[in-house]
Amino acid sequence: MEASTPIPAPEASTGKKKQIRRLEPDRSQRVRLIVQSVFILLNIFLCAQFYFFVRYFETGQSGPHVSRPAGVDGWLPIAGLMNTRYFIATGHVPAIHPAAMVLFLVFVVMSLVMKRAFCSWLCPIGTLSEYLWKLGRKLLGRNIVLPRWLDLGLRGIKYLLLAFFVFIVGGMTAAALEDFMMQPYGVLADVKMLHFFLRMSTTAMVIVVVLMLLSVVIKNFWCRYMCPYGALMSLVSAFSPVRIRRDAEACIDCGKCAKACPQTLPVNKLVVVRSVECTACMECVASCGTQNALQLSLPPQKAATAAERWRQRVVSPVAAAILLVVIFLGGVGAARLTHHWQTVVDDQVYREMIPQLDTLSHPGF
Numbered sequence: 413m414e415a416s417t418p419i420p421a422p423e424a425s426t427g428k429k430k431q432i433r434r435l436e437p438d439r440s441q442r443v444r445l446i447v448q449s450v451f452i453l454l455n456i457f458l459c460a461q462f463y464f465f466v467r468y469f470e471t472g473q474s475g476p477h478v479s480r481p482a483g484v485d486g487w488l489p490i491a492g493l494m495n496t497r498y499f500i501a502t503g504h505v506p507a508i509h510p511a512a513m514v515l516f517l518v519f520v521v522m523s524l525v526m527k528r529a530f531c532s533w534l535c536p537i538g539t540l541s542e543y544l545w546k547l548g549r550k551l552l553g554r555n556i557v558l559p560r561w562l563d564l565g566l567r568g569i570k571y572l573l574l575a576f577f578v579f580i581v582g583g584m585t586a587a588a589l590e591d592f593m594m595q596p597y598g599v600l601a602d603v604k605m606l607h608f609f610l611r612m613s614t615t616a617m618v619i620v621v622v623l624m625l626l627s628v629v630i631k632n633f634w635c636r637y638m639c640p641y642g643a644l645m646s647l648v649s650a651f652s653p654v655r656i657r658r659d660a661e662a663c664i665d666c667g668k669c670a671k672a673c674p675q676t677l678p679v680n681k682l683v684v685v686r687s688v689e690c691t692a693c694m695e696c697v698a699s700c701g702t703q704n705a706l707q708l709s710l711p712p713q714k715a716a717t718a719a720e721r722w723r724q725r726v727v728s729p730v731a732a733a734i735l736l737v738v739i740f741l742g743g744v745g746a747a748r749l750t751h752h753w754q755t756v757v758d759d760q761v762y763r764e765m766i767p768q769l770d771t772l773s774h775p776g777f
């Protein structure tokens with residue numbers, strides 16, 4: 413998964429190239445922060461609205477009554493996987509948590525187009541992870557880099573978790589999937605998720621705190637080692653045409669890009685970053701002070717001259733942000749227009765089931 417194109421050795425070792433300084437300041441991190449902030453605010457808004465929706469039924473219909481925001485289905489990736497499997501098996505969009513499937517597919521398409529940009533531009537957990545390790549770097553002066561053998565071994569965990577879920581869900585028939593989703597536990601999976609955060613058990617709290625502490629000292633601990641969603645995005649991103657590309661002629665081999673990379677990729681030694689761990693965060697690009705040395709770009713055009721080949725197809729930070737937002741809004745908009753966004757459940761069902769939620773047991777697979 414780490415296949416990358418090394419630069420010719422003689423050029424890398426001279427170290428005497430004259431630097432042509434960047435003509436314009438890099439804006440990638442500012443643009444990314446704007447996108448991250450918008451999606452954090454969107455998630456806060458959705459969670460608050462969903463909280464009031466649930467509280468209304470928990471308190472015997474007192475307080476404000478708001479509609480259920482379908483976007484909270486984004487927090488149900490396993491429902492997204494199950495519904496996608498159901499859709500593949502039957503050709504029908506499921507009635508329960510269709511938005512989980514829509515968002516699941518939107519994020520897969522994003523990874524196909526823009527590598528794992530979902531992780532570093534949109535995902536609230538990814539954003540939290542990023543600011544935790546940045547806090548760790550500020551407090552401790554540095555982050556811990558694990559030895560390669562341990563790093564590689566731990567990275568396998570997220571793929572094993574993904575394989576487990578794919579194996580389980582892939583082995584279910586359409587009837588079993590439908591049955592699971594139509595049961596109270598399936599319908600109220602979102603409420604269960606809310607309760608997980610609001611009524612966290614001591615064990616869950618200890619695990620969350622340990623993961624957060626690990627994320628302070630090790631860059632992106634959760635995303636890099638544990639997240640099966642990230643594993644899926646990694647695998648899909650292998651087919652993305654967009655990659656970080658380095659012009660070995662312009663590059664002065666200062667190594668700043670490799671130091672800046674949160675995924676500890678040896679960017680300064682590569683011509684094309686092919687690693688599936690790359691999240692298209694553009695931190696490497698932002699760290700590079702040399703004009704046209706490092707860019708996020710599409711494959712070079714064959715017809716262009718050698719010097720201009722890859723520069724012509726640069727994906728600017730603004731273009732990247734627009735692309736991500738267009739894919740997101742396009743997917744959500746299409747689902748809304750075709751009435752495949754809202755869960756089709758009457759309020760009466762929530763009225764009866766939410767107060768009894770604690771008595772429901774997991775139906776199992």
Ligand code: SF4
Binds near residue numbers: 691696
């Ligand atoms: S190679 Fe660049 S874009 Fe990819 S993860 Fe590293 S810093 Fe981010």
Ligand code: SF4
Binds near residue numbers: 665
């Ligand atoms: S930051 Fe990386 S790409 Fe830019 S000049 Fe230094 S080594 Fe080359």
